[in-house]
Amino acid sequence: MPQDVLQQTYDAIVVGSGATGGWAAKRLSEAGLKVALLEAGRAVTAREFTEHIPSYQLKYRNHSPEIVRTRPIQRQCYACMEYNYEWFVNDLENPYSTPPDRPFTWQRLRVLGGRSLVWGRHSYRLSDVDFKAASRDGYDVDWPFSYPDLAPYYDVVERYVGISGAAERNEMLPDGQYLPPMKMSCGEVRLRESIQKKFGRTLTMGRVAILTQPHNGRAPCHYCGPCERGCMTFSYFSSPFTTVKDAVKTGNCTLITDAIVSHVDMNTGSNKAQGVTFVQRTTKETKQIRGKVVVMCAQALESTRILLNSSTREYPKGLANSSGLLGHYLMDHVVGGGASATFDDMKALPTANPPHRPTGIYLVRFRNTPATGKHPHFIRGYGFQGDSMPVFNFNAPGIGKDYKQAVKTGAYSITLGAFGESLASFDNFCEIDPNLRDAWGIPALRISMAHGKNEAAMMRDAGVTAAEMLEATGAKNIRVTTGVEMPGMAIHEVGTARMGNDPKKSVLNTFCQSHDVSNLLVTDGSGFVSSACQNPTLTMMAITVRACDHLVERFRRNEI
Amino acid sequence: MRIFGHEAAHSSPRPSSSALFNRRDLIRTALFAGAASVFGPEFSLAQAVSSGLTAAAKGEDGSTLLTDPNWRAAFLNDHQNETLIVLSDVIIPGTDTPGAKEALVNRYLDLLLSVQPAEFQRKFVDALAYIDAESQKQFGKDFRGLGADDQIWLLTPWAFARQPSHWTARNDTRNEAADLGQQHFELLKALIATAYYESEIGQKELGWDGEFTHGPYEGCEHPTAAHT
Numbered sequence: 001m002p003q004d005v006l007q008q009t010y011d012a013i014v015v016g017s018g019a020t021g022g023w024a025a026k027r028l029s030e031a032g033l034k035v036a037l038l039e040a041g042r043a044v045t046a047r048e049f050t051e052h053i054p055s056y057q058l059k060y061r062n063h064s065p066e067i068v069r070t071r072p073i074q075r076q077c078y079a080c081m082e083y084n085y086e087w088f089v090n091d092l093e094n095p096y097s098t099p100p101d102r103p104f105t106w107q108r109l110r111v112l113g114g115r116s117l118v119w120g121r122h123s124y125r126l127s128d129v130d131f132k133a134a135s136r137d138g139y140d141v142d143w144p145f146s147y148p149d150l151a152p153y154y155d156v157v158e159r160y161v162g163i164s165g166a167a168e169r170n171e172m173l174p175d176g177q178y179l180p181p182m183k184m185s186c187g188e189v190r191l192r193e194s195i196q197k198k199f200g201r202t203l204t205m206g207r208v209a210i211l212t213q214p215h216n217g218r219a220p221c222h223y224c225g226p227c228e229r230g231c232m233t234f235s236y237f238s239s240p241f242t243t244v245k246d247a248v249k250t251g252n253c254t255l256i257t258d259a260i261v262s263h264v265d266m267n268t269g270s271n272k273a274q275g276v277t278f279v280q281r282t283t284k285e286t287k288q289i290r291g292k293v294v295v296m297c298a299q300a301l302e303s304t305r306i307l308l309n310s311s312t313r314e315y316p317k318g319l320a321n322s323s324g325l326l327g328h329y330l331m332d333h334v335v336g337g338g339a340s341a342t343f344d345d346m347k348a349l350p351t352a353n354p355p356h357r358p359t360g361i362y363l364v365r366f367r368n369t370p371a372t373g374k375h376p377h378f379i380r381g382y383g384f385q386g387d388s389m390p391v392f393n394f395n396a397p398g399i400g401k402d403y404k405q406a407v408k409t410g411a412y413s414i415t416l417g418a419f420g421e422s423l424a425s426f427d428n429f430c431e432i433d434p435n436l437r438d439a440w441g442i443p444a445l446r447i448s449m450a451h452g453k454n455e456a457a458m459m460r461d462a463g464v465t466a467a468e469m470l471e472a473t474g475a476k477n478i479r480v481t482t483g484v485e486m487p488g489m490a491i492h493e494v495g496t497a498r499m500g501n502d503p504k505k506s507v508l509n510t511f512c513q514s515h516d517v518s519n520l521l522v523t524d525g526s527g528f529v530s531s532a533c534q535n536p537t538l539t540m541m542a543i544t545v546r547a548c549d550h551l552v553e554r555f556r557r558n559e560i
Numbered sequence: 561m562r563i564f565g566h567e568a569a570h571s572s573p574r575p576s577s578s579a580l581f582n583r584r585d586l587i588r589t590a591l592f593a594g595a596a597s598v599f600g601p602e603f604s605l606a607q608a609v610s611s612g613l614t615a616a617a618k619g620e621d622g623s624t625l626l627t628d629p630n631w632r633a634a635f636l637n638d639h640q641n642e643t644l645i646v647l648s649d650v651i652i653p654g655t656d657t658p659g660a661k662e663a664l665v666n667r668y669l670d671l672l673l674s675v676q677p678a679e680f681q682r683k684f685v686d687a688l689a690y691i692d693a694e695s696q697k698q699f700g701k702d703f704r705g706l707g708a709d710d711q712i713w714l715l716t717p718w719a720f721a722r723q724p725s726h727w728t729a730r731n732d733t734r735n736e737a738a739d740l741g742q743q744h745f746e747l748l749k750a751l752i753a754t755a756y757y758e759s760e761i762g763q764k765e766l767g768w769d770g771e772f773t774h775g776p777y778e779g780c781e782h783p784t785a786a787h788t
């Protein structure tokens with residue numbers, strides 16, 4: 001890195017280049033601000049994508065012992081594979097701890113683009129039923145803004161990213177700016193029509209950040225299937241090849257990879273952040289970089305870890321933590337409830353040939369809605385993801401020729417898995433573990449979270465309603481799950497630096513700006529007040545754009 | 561992986577995407593059960609910083625190992641290897657399409673076993689030995705020495721779900737060996753099926769023509785309410 005990169009004072013330092021950091025860098029640099037984008041991992045190139053490599057060309061065909069050795073946590077993520085495990089953190093180098101009875105699985109990438117490289121791409125808006133949930137059911141607090149405040153930013157993000165999906169006019173899931181949706185299978189259409197008629201529920205094609213037509217210079221999806229290994233046509237949204245690329249193209253954004261930020265540097269006299277300190281990943285040298293504003297986008301737990309590691313005499317419990325709430329109200333969606341079955345009367349043969357549609361269906365939340373009223377056993381709600389199509393029957397009984405044939409005959413399967421709201425609770429939190437450091441000497445987190453009774457009741461209900469809907473649609477061999485997976489399993493962790501209007505009861509204001517330190521922002525999922533049940537990343541990106549536009553305004557008004 | 565799809569369980573390539581019939585998940589669970597799931601401070605003794613690309617990302621073809629003319633087993637002894645070849649070919653024989661033997665299922669499993677924990681290796685070896693022991697009991701010969709009909713006769717009862725007696729509704733208590741045999745057999749069958757269907761031959765068997773795209777997914781083209 002040329003020395004002068006570290007000599008200047010940037011307008012803004014953005015920490016993290018994933019889904020949110022890419023947007024912050026793009027938005028700020030396009031507005032003319034001088035930005036330094038710091039990323040802990042290395043750069044990625046399209047040359048290392050592996051989506052067109054068949055698994056038999058892998059030495060262990062995706063059962064590599066190296067993943068077991070170096071990624072004992074990451075391998076719990078379905079997307080961490082022999083193809084791409086180097087994108088995921090090495091757990092030996094990046095430890096965290098949990099109380100023995102409160103396991104938490106923290107699945108993350110440290111590479112340019114972060115988790116946007118492997119995410120499932122489902123992109124849903126939250127509604128005012130979510131932003132004002134507390135006003136409806138009395139649990140906890142509302143968000144500091146409402147749907148109309150965020151809607152224009154959802155528009156901006158959707159238009160740029162390219163979300164394929166269908167409008168449904170369902171108040172629980174506001175419609176957005178969509179490219180044509182992907183298509184439903186016969187089994188999915190059957191379920192959609194049947195539950196609309198019998199239950200008044202909405203099933204829609206997954207709204208996903210995957211292109212179905214050319215968009216902003218990127219090609220539409222060619223349906224090869226395994227997006228989590230990269231996409232050489234850039235048909236799904238990942239930040240390195242979109243937002244980060246745009247940011248760098250402005251000439252205003254300096255991208256610094258292999259820069260692991262350890263803490264924010266404060267000018268104690270002025271109570272302002274003046275930059276950050278980072279450890280160079282490969283040489284382990286410590287360096288500093290200065291900025292007029294620091295924008296944290298390292299993902300919820302990492303951003304909070306950095307702030308907790310930035311204590312000063314004025315902020316002994318962690319930077320910007322006068323409220324004492326930093327680290328608290330950690331959430332992740334609850335998963336585990338659902339059902340699967342077969343449509344024995346549908347005859348279609350499975351095939352390993354493309355097209356492989358890289359997404360599934362979405363069944364919109366129907367519990368505790370203004371239309372359906374209060375549920376007796378739990379508050380809030382869940383949505384289902386799933387799919388229905390002919391699949392091979394590898395579990396067929398028998399041996400020999402008949403077994404071979406039975407595998408190919410397969411069955412027409414249908415699966416629904418719930419993602420439920422995880423209630424915000426002070427008792428779910430992260431803090432610094434005084435006895436644990438990562439490979440770069442940076443103090444590591446202790447994460448303490450458990451799903452509660454409400455989540456358990458919700459997953460039980462999800463098993464029941466999924467089975468009911470499948471049965472009502474004529475499915476057979478219904479199998480139900482009603483359990484609660486360990487937190488982290490949904491990979492939708494949010495919270496730990498909640499937004500709010502009251503500095504005593506929140507860490508950030510409505511524009512993701514620290515109440516305590518006015519030139520410090522956290523725009524990733526840390527600020528979420530509630531988790532809702534929709535996949536969170538679209539909302540994180542919209543919040544980031546809103547916060548950045550507000551920040552640019554403050555620059556224009558010379559408030560910085 | 562879980563039973564129910566996380567968003568991108570739907571993005572895995574067929575055939576491994578469905579939970580219900582997902583053999584690979586079964587194997588994954590079997591192989592990796594017991595590895596640490598939550599870790600304590602001992603893991604912080606981090607070693608050299610890794611940076612790299614996976615072999616796949618570097619474009620290395622790992623499959624050539626199996627077709628090496630000088631291939632030698634890394635884990636199995638000769639008898640076990642021969643038994644596995646014979647067994648895999650009874651379970652997935654060559655028909656109008658090639659079977660497990662041609663797909664070199666034994667070689668892939670040998671490689672996989674060579675890097676498994678001792679506990680899992682033992683399970684596999686025990687399962688093979690059990691089949692030989694039963695074969696000895698019934699026919700006085702090792703499994704690989706049996707005629708094709710006797711091999712099928714020995715394996716078939718283990719290859720189907722068991723049910724309680726028609727007469728007394730009791731489980732088949734006099735024949736606990738049948739259940740044990742079934743457990744051993746199911747492990748071997750699952751591994752053999754995975755190794756076969758994940759091979760190039762197996763992927764062709766499942767209809768893959770080697771292409772990565774055939775245009776967009778067209779979905780249901782029936783008129784409204786055709787399915788309800």
Ligand SMILES: Cc1cc2nc3c(=O)[nH]c(=O)nc-3n(C[C@H](O)[C@H](O)[C@H](O)COP(=O)(O)OP(=O)(O)OC[C@H]3O[C@@H](n4cnc5c(N)ncnc54)[C@H](O)[C@@H]3O)c2cc1C
Binds near residue numbers: 079535
């Ligand atoms: C397999 C999988 C499937 C998912 N599916 C969906 C889905 O369908 N829909 C959805 O909405 N969400 C999904 N998610 C979640 C989604 O990926 C995240 O919500 C989103 O990426 C978060 O964005 P972010 O910018 O906060 O963090 P990330 O995208 O994770 O990026 C954080 C970046 O910060 C960097 N960083 C971390 N620490 C430091 C540091 N100390 N210094 C410098 N840089 C640092 C990281 O290297 C990384 O590049 C999925 C996640 C996974 C893993």
Ligand code: SF4
Binds near residue numbers: 231234236
């Ligand atoms: S399925 Fe579509 S988006 Fe996914 S990798 Fe293939 S072409 Fe890209």
